[in-house]
Structures are given as C-alpha cells and as structure tokens.
Amino acid sequence: MYISKVSLVNYRNFANAKFLFNKGINTIIGENGSGKTNLFRAIRLLLDDNLLPSSYKLDLGDFNRSLGDYRGHWIIISLEFSELSDDEAIQSLFVHGAGQIEGNKVSKATYNLFFRPKADVRFMLSELEEGDVVGLNEIRNDITLEDYETFFTGKSTADFNDPEVYKNLVGDFDNVRFTYTYNESSFGVKIPHQLSVSKEVSFTFIKALRDVVSDFHNNRTNPLITLLKSKSNNINKDDYRQISETVISLNSRIEDLPDVQQIRADIKNTIKDAVGQTYSPSSLSINSSLPSEADKLLQSLKLLIGEPGETYEGGIHELSLGGANLIFLTLKLLEYKYQIARETFANFLLIEEPEAHIHTHIQKTLFDKLDFGDTQIIYSTHSTQISEVSNVENINILGKKENYAEVYQPSIGLQSSETEKIQRYLDAVRSNLLFAKGVILVEGDAEEILIPTLVKSVMGVSLDELGISLINIRSTGFKNVAQLFHNDRIRRRCAIVTDSDHAIMDTTIQDGDNSRLKRIKRRIERSAKKGAERRVDLDTFCNGNEWVKAFYAEYTFEVDFVEAGNYQEVKEIVDIIYTSENKKQAARKELDSDKVDVFGRRVLTMANKEGKGWFALLLGKYIYSETILPDYLVDAILFAKGTFSRSLLSDILTYRAKKNFELDNNLDFSEFHAVVTSYISEEVDLATLLSSYEAVDPSDQILCILRKLQSCSNGTRKT
Template identity: 55%
Template sequence: MHLSKVALRNYRNFSNAKFVFSKGINTIIGENGSGKTNLFRAIRLLLDDSMKRSALRLEERDFCRGLGDWRGHWVIISLEFDEVSMDEAIQALFLHGTGDIDDDEQIERSTYNLIFRPNQEVRGRLAQLDDGDSDGLASLRSLITIDDYEVVITGRSFADFNDNQVYTSIVGDFENVIFPTEFNPAEIGARIPPILSISKEISFTFAQALRDVVSEFHNNRTNPLLALLRHKSSEINQAEFQPIVDQVGSLNSSIENLSDVSEVRNDIKQTVNDTVGDAFSPTALSIKSDLSDEADKLFQSLKLFVAETDDGYEGAIHEMSLGGANLIYLTLKLLEFKYQTRNQPIANFLLIEEPEAHIHTHIQKSLFEKISYPNTQVIYSTHSSHISEASKIRNVNVIGKVDGRYEAFQPSTGLTPKQIIGVERYLDAVRSNLLFAKSVLLVEGDAEEILIPIFVNKALGLSLDELGVSLVNIRSTGFENIALLFHDDRISKKCSIITDLDSPFFDTNIIATDTEAEKNYKQSAIRSSHSGATRKVKFDAFCNNNAWIKPCYATHTFEVDLLLSKNNQMFVSAINDVYSDAATINTAKQELLSDDISISGKRSLTMANSSGKGWFAITLGQYVTHNINIPDYIWDAIVFSHQNFNDDILEKILSYRIKCIEEDLIIWREMVDTTTEQAPNWYADWNNYIQPRADALPNLKQQFESFQLGLSEIPDILQVLETSFPDNPIISLLRRI
C-alpha cells in the first residue's frame, strides 16, 4: 500500500492543491515558504501516531490566508492510497473506515480524510439563508468563532475535493450565498470510529528539517538515540539486566550511607524539631538515592560520542560539525524506521524534510540514492539541486506560485516515457535549478549565461535572482527537452527561450573573386541562416497555444545583435584584452566603430571566437556599465518571464537609475571642466548634451516622488525619460510593462 494522492483545501498556504505520489522515492521541490513543511504536517496529522491527538483540532492560523474571511469555510486534508493489501484484516480496516467501493468487494484504493468544518448548528443557519443574502451571510459569519468548528475523520469518500464545483456543492457558494441543505453528503465519506486508526497499523517516521541538532538530543521527547534505546528496553534480556539492577540497589545504599549524607539528614531532623517541637515533627525522615533500576530510565543517561577526525577523539554531539551532527541525526531516524518495520505493518512511510541541511553535496546525492527500503514509500522535501538532479522527474512534485496562490505541479503529467527520459538526461545539478525557480530564462550558450545577468544587474540595479528569474544554459538548441515541462498540465511557470536566428549580416552571394575561405564563410552563414529559419518555425509551432512559453530571437547572433544595440564602445574597451599587436588593435577599433554592420559585426564575432565565446564574454563583462543597451529580444524574454514588475521593484529600479544619472552628470562635468581650448567643438557638443539632462533631472525626481506617493504612473515617468533622457536603458523595459 502506498500514498497516491494528497488533496488540500484551505490548509495554511494552500487554497487548493493536489500532490501525486508514486511507489518508492518521491521528491517535493519548492522555494522557501512555499509550503513543503505544511504538506508534511498535513500528512502527519492523519498518519503520524506520535503527534498529539489534540493537533487534529485546527486553529484559525491553519486556514489559508487567501480566503480572506475564513469563517464558514472548511479545511480538508484528503489522503488516497493505492494497492491496498488483500489481507483480510487490512480489508476489514478499510471497509469499515476508508473503502471506496461496495462493502462486498475487495478494494485496492482507499481514502482517509480530515475535515475541519463548522458544526451542524452553524451549517444549518447557513442553509437557512436566502440565496444572494450577502448582508445576512456577513452578519452570520461575524458570530462564528473557532469554537464553532468540529473535526471529522472520514473514509470511503468519492468527492474530488480539488474540483471547485464539488467543493462549492458540499461547502457552499459564498459569493452567491447558496448553501446546501444536506449536512453530511455521501461523497465526503463515512465517519471513521475513533477505535479505528490507520496510524496504528502502519510504520511512519518523520525526520524534520533540523535547526538545532544539539537541542534535539537534549530533549527526551525528541532525542532519536533515546527513542531507539526505549524501543530496545522492552526487548532487554532480564537475565543480563539483573546484575545491573543489583548494582544500582547497592549504589543507592552506598550513597545513602555516606557520612556527609547522614549528617545532613540528622541536621534537617534536628532543625525541624527545634522549630516546631516534637508534636509537629515528622515521625521519620530519610535522604535516599533515587537512581532508577528501570532500563528505560537508565537509558536516558546514555549519550552518543562520535569521532569525526583521524586523531580518534570522540566528542559529544555539541562538539560535532553541523553537517556531521545532522548526518548522525538522520542515521538514527533511519534506524528508528528500521526498528518499526520489523513489526510488519501494512505500509511503511518515511518522510524526510530537507536532508541536505549542512551536508556536503556528495553526501547529499549518496543519501538520496541509498535511502531505499523494500515496501517503503519515501518522500523528501528539498532545496538541493544535487538531490533534484538524482530524482526521477516522474516522482517529483513542484510547488509554485500562480496568481498569488501556491499550487502543486507534476512535471511528468502527459509526457511519454521517451520524453521523460529526455528531461531526466537534461536535468543535471545546474539545469535542475529551473525546478526551484519562480520563472525561467533558457539560453543556448555560455556568452548569454555569463553576460545577461551582468546586463540586468547593471541596467536595473537588481539581479535576475532578485527578480525571481532563473537563467539556465541548455548549451544547445534542444530547448524542447526542457521547455515542454512548462505547460498547463505540468509546471505553471513562465519560461522564455532566447536563441539566435543566425540571419546573415553581410552579403552571402558568392562571387568569382571570393577566396576559398570567403566562399566557406558565406556558405557556412547560409547554412546557419537556413537552420535558424527552420528552428524558428519549429519553436513557434512548439510554443503555439502555450501561455507559459515564449521564444525570443536574436536576428543574427548574440554578439552581433549586442553590437547593433549601440554597444560598440564596450567591444572597443575589450580590444586590448584580445589583441596585443598595435596594428591589429587599431584596425579592430576602426572596424568596431564602423556604421557598416558587415564590418563591425564580423569583427565582433572574430574577437568572440578568438579565445572562445565563454572567455570573451568574461572579458567583455568587465566593461559593462550602467548605460548598457540591452537588445530588445532580451528585454522581451525578461519581461515575459518575470511578468509582474510591481511598484516596489519599479521604485528600486527608478531610484537606482536616478542615482546613475546623477553620477554621470558629475563625471561629464568634470570632463568638460578639464577640456582645453584646443577642443572647442568637443566642449560645445558635450555641454549641449549635458545641460538639458541636468535641467530635466529635477522634473524626473519630482515624477518619481509622485509615483512613490501613488500620484503618478509609469507612463508619466516614461514621458520624461523619452523626452529628456532618450538613451536611458530602462526606457525599453518601461515601454513593455
């Protein structure tokens, strides 16, 4: 038997989420605060026998904040199991509590639900409201408190709690004020008697994400070593243990008979007698040693000592490294799980929260690959790309945010086995970062991977990470192998594809005077152009009718289109890092500054290819300034992926750009002030360039302050920029948002 589905309605950060699980090892991936811990707690409420029964009684904070007013709504946690054993005792358990089909049939699927809902009196009052009576509903809801709620555990349900229409039909339509008169509809399942509990029939171990291992070991309730010893204390050989009992008794007597102890006892007795007299003094008074002779209590005094270094020194847990202590903790929890499975329960579940905490990357992968037990379902949650790399995409759930709501995505839904294999081959430790991202930018080469993050940071004062965009280098044009993950049926996250069309930027017609090298160069360009055109047709068809993917094309190549966006000076600055010969340097500079793209473009590619595009990108990155002109197709990709440039982000960008303008004005004025009479035309040109910007800056600042106060909009700021700062890099961005 294994857990096949978890449905959550209105529980903590999940308004409506469905998780799908397989036999064996499963992985939960999600950013910080996405709800991985909440999912595990929801499962534990129904399956973890170590949780207090009172935990089932939820609180106001357990309702999803997205509801606004939680009063009247239900929290539903529904677990579905597959491959339920045909064992007669197990069938009896599920038929009485959680069976999904007729009682005279054996079942292979079962459900187990926790429902937290208003009591019947409140549901009755909701049902009595007239349809559409919003005022009456508001008045009634204002009187509801958490004490008006009840906990119901059900099985044998057949409702799809993730279906909004089903939920509305069961709970009620709050928007239109229509509530059902059937208080216990059959589809939510039959109540399970308190005497029956799946948690008592299974093996369930939960290893939490550790924040303080030392505290865990010092707490008798959470100490994993003590849990193991307690388990063994019930199996202890009494013949072996009796000598210890005898020694404890002898030790207690020896302590009691110490002369100092006897003296203190006599002094206490005498002082009491002197204080209240014989009539009111105790008839007897002793000081006794209370060292227990019970195995369970004796085991509490045992501590674990571990040697991490080659010198053989064994230190206590608090002396270990964080990674070492975490590894020991996980090891003990796994051993606890092994002890439980010896009792041969009907199912074995092992939940491990963020096993990678403080653990070296090589150990992370080893942990994931080796923690596999027969007839056991393992569910991890993780932030580690090394663990996600080793995960099977068909056994992965990704938690992401869509329109302000956290949802669960199953990346392999609807994919063929061949497609799944293709995805898993591509998702190495670097590329698997896209599973954790809020949105994704796919690029095809090292140059884009290196320079685009620098461009964004210099232009906006924010990194791609701050925008929540993860850039992933596919290192080829096989984007479909990864991009197919982004789909309504799989991962609902925006993904932009940046690739080159490789259209020629020079005359490719072969003429009689062409050298053999020139002919080969032109023929290569023609082939690349045909490949680019074919790729565009394929990508456009691939992305058609998919709102989550957008292809963005460089007309020529990354370097050439970068040059065409008026970044010639940046390439010129890198000449000395590429060439050492003075003549070549001079020629390269003239060519890069040429208005003829067939000349400047060819030189930019020659420089890029001279030492490899990756190395040239690193070189070029040193000369990127805040006045970088990012090509339009890259802005298109960034805006599509990020989508929501909210006011907070725009304020940061605008504040940064105003600071950049102020810094430029200072530098330009210093340059003008140091200009000699030998360059009067240069002086006049620059002064005419600087003064209008200096005059317009107060107006820009005023518009920005108005925007901060909510008194103006982005179009107002854009108008000032276009009029007075027409070369500002963020104009292209603001026009798009």
C-alpha cells in the same frame, strides 16, 4: 499500499491544491514559505498518531487567507491510497472503513478530514432561501471557531479539487444555496478517529533539522531516548537482574562514603543550631539516585561521537551543525526501522528539508541510499543537489502566489521517453529551473556569462533578485527542457533566447572570391538556413503555450551586442586579444563601422579566436551601466519576469538616477525622488514616474525598457 493523491482545500496557504505521488521516493520542491511544511502537517493530521489531540481542533490560522471571511467555509484534507494489498486484514480494514470496493476487493481507499461548521449551523444555512444574501450574512456574523468540528470520512469518490464538488458539499456562497444532507457514496461515510487508518500503518515524520542540540536536551524530542524506550520493554528480566542488584549496591556504597555521611551530619547539626530541636527535621538522608529500573537506566545513557577523521569523542553539543544533524537524522531513521518491523499495512516516511547544514555530497548520497523497499518516502527540499537526483516523475513543485500556492507535476502528459531526456539533463545546476519564478534558456557560454552581468549593470538588480534562473542548454535543443513549462505542468514563464543566424553579408559566390571567402560565405549561408529552420520550429513549438516564448538575436549574440551600440566595450579588449599593432588598429576601425558585414565579421573573429566563453569573460570586465541591453534580451527578461512590483521598479529607476548622476552631476533628480515616494505609496502611476524621470534624462535606455513593460503589462502589482 501508498499515498497516490493529497487534496487540500482552504488549508493554510493552499486554496485548492492537488499533489500526486508514486510508490518509492517522492520529492516536494519549493521556495521558503511555499507550503512544504503545511503539506506535511496536513498528512500528519490523518496519519500521525503522535500528534496531540488538540492538533485536530484547527484554528483561524489554518484557513486560507484568500477566503477573506472563513465563516461557513470548510477545510478539506483528503488522502487517496492505491495498490492496497490482498492481505485479509487490510482488506477488512478498508472494506469497513475507507475503501472503494471494485469486484471482490478494495484497490483504492480514501481518508478525509473535514473541519466544518457543526450541525446546527449547517442546518440554519440549509434553511436559507436561495439568493438570501442578507440572511447568509446574519448567520455568518454569529459563527465562531467554537461552532466548528473535525469530522473524518472514508470511501469517498468525489474530486474535492473540483469547485463544483465544493459547492455541492459545502454550499454556494455567491448564490446562497446550501444543503444539510450530503451523498455519502460521493463524499464518504463517517469514520470514528479512534478507529482511524493511522493506527494501522507505520508513520514517521522527521522535521527540518534546525535546532538539533535543543532536541537532544529535551527528553520528549530526544531520538536516542525514544529508541532506548522502545528497547527497554524487550529486556529480559533475568539478564538484567544482576545489573539491577549491582546498581542498588553501588547506591548504598555511595551513600556510606565517609564524606557523604559527614556532610549529612553537618547539615543536620546546622539546622538544629539554626532553628532548634523542635523545628528540625525528624530525619535527613543523602541518597544516591542511580536508577535500577531497566527503562530508566537505559534512558540515562548519553551518545558520544567523534567527527570524521578525529579520535576525540564528545557530546552532540560539541559536534558541527552538519554532524549533529546527520546523527539526529540517523537516529530518526533507526526509529523508523524499528517501527516497520512490527508488520503494519503500509509504511510512510516524511522527511522535511534533510539538507540543512549537510554537505552536498552527503545530501545526494542520503537521497540515493534511503530506499526501504516497501516504504513510501516523501522529501521536501529546496536543495538543487537533491532535486538533481530526484525522479522527475515523482516531483511535485510548489509555486508561491499571493495568499496561496499552486502545485505543479512536471511530467504530467509527457511520454516516458521525454521524461527520460529531462531526467538526464537536470543536473545540479540546471535543476535550478525547478525553483525559479521565471526561466531564460540560452544556447551558449557567452550568453550564460554576459546576460547576468548586463542585467546587473544596466538595471541594478541581479537575475536572482528578479527570481529568474538562466540555464545554459549548450545547444539549440531547447524543446527537451522547455516542454516542462505548460499549463498542465509547470505554470511559470520560460523565455528561449537563441540566434537567428541571419547572414551578415551577401553569400552569393562572386567570380573574384578567393577560396577562403567562398568557405566563409558557404558557412554563413548554412548557418542562416539552420537558423531560419530553427526559428520556424521553435515558433511552432511555442504556439498556443502562454508559458513559453522564443526571442531571437537577428544575427548572433556577439553581433547583436555590437549592433546595439556596444562597440566601445568590445574595443576595450582588442589589446588583450591581439598583439600586432596593425591588427589592433584594423580591429578598432572595423568595430567603428556601421556596416554589419564589417563589425560583425570582426567581433565573430575575435570571439572565435579566444573561444566564446573566454571572450565573454574578458568582455564582462567592461560592462557598465551605459552598456546597451539588446532589444531581444530586454523582451526575454520582461517576459520571464512577468510582473514587476512598484518597489522593484522604483529601485531600478533610483539605481539609474544614481549612476547617471555619477556621470553628470548637473542632472537634478530631486523632483524625481519625490515622485518615487508617491509611486510606492500608489499615489501616482507608472506613466507619471517615467515622465518624471524622462524630464531629467530623456535619452536613458531604461525608459525604453520600462515603456516596453508598460505597454505589454499595462501596469504593475503591489508587493
């Protein structure tokens, strides 16, 4: 038995979210604040018996903020279980509780938590005439959290993620249509929480490892004490009797020490001298309180540990953060092993961000080793090392939006052969694309090295600040990865950046061509043909998918870079690449040419001579704010980013103003800076901001870049 689906409606940052899980190890990926902890909290509300009873009384902060006014709405948390065993006990539990009977046995089961208005409120809502908005508002105005109850059901068949199902169950607030009764066969029958599924399963939650030392100092959260308590109940009294008698004897010997008795007498005499016989205590003793009971004595034990490669053993507080976290995690896993030994119907282990302060090799090894066979494990993480070794079919990705989060399953709708290719491809570097807000796929080292440098130098912000991951495919096989980005899978923008490889010269073989020139022409012609075929193939692949788009260099990255006007940057490395003065002069002259067959052949010759990766590293030292971003790269970046906040656009323009003023201190940007303030406070629009900048520096390339943004997005959103 395993959790196959979790549905969350109006719960915390999930307005309407569906998580799909498989048997074995599952991974939740998401940036900070995307809702990983909230998901685990929701599961715990249904399966964790260690939660305090007060946890089930939800509060205002548990309602999703996108609701606006929570009053009258419901929070729905629904778990679906699959592959229930044929065991008579578990079949009995679910037949009478949460199961859906198919034939003679239960194969699926649901367990739901509704946080809903109490019966009297629901009845008043059901009495409203359809469309009575005034009456609805009057009732809602009087609703408080005290009018809410927590209600558990099982045996539901409804899809709670369907908005129409929500309207049928909770009500249609827009059209004011509410009912008091509901279909139990669809929405589930009531289950008393004291008879809940949580009492029949083994469930362990390991929270994010942030303050381990504090947890070890707290008897309630110390995992060592939890383990010792569990064992103390199994101690054989006969085996322990001798130890207990020895402890009692030791207490007596400590109390009888002459120094202890002397201090006792001194205390007694001092009190008598101070307040007299009448007000002095009638008796006074100093007792040794070493526990003689088995459970208490075990709990007094302390854990001493030595770091790897060291002989010294110290307390938890003396360990490194990584060492302390690893020990904490180990003890919680042992606690879990003790739990599953008691033959429960199902075993669940939730681990929140295990990567905290733990070395990357340990992260990967931990994930690889943690497999208890009959246990469903769910990790949450933002570690690329863990996501690298995660099965892409068992991943749920959280996408953070304004006031809510979306959930993506990257393998939905893909064939097993396609997911296998993706699985092999997603190493620790490339798995970054699972975390990014936008992705740019490139085909080679030159793009991987130079595009981040270009963006930072020209726009003043890094690709990381833009939320964009740039991934080097190291080939033109983009489709294997780009298919992840789809309305059914990961709903994030993916820009494919590749070369068209148009011929930079006439490839017709002439009578006077020597053998070397003929080879060059044939090679260029073959590349142009492949480039044209690739373009048709990619355009067909992207057609109809709003999340993926291809952007093409007309020739190659290096040629288009020079064609954009960046010949001076390439000339800066001529002296590094060539030693002959004649070749240096020839290279500079050809790079100054306005003919693509001249400067194009030269820059490609230089790149091939050094290797494109090394060429890009050399060139990267001479990228400045004046360097021109090729047009197709601008389009790719704007597509991958999607929307730009007012503050981000202001930062970009302010950076450009600063850089241009450094080049020419006659430029007066004072009025522009005043407009920036008005733009951030939404007093003026983007067109006004750009016009203000253009009045000072009309030739700056940033104007062309942002006017492209203005034309394609028609505005910005507020952060």
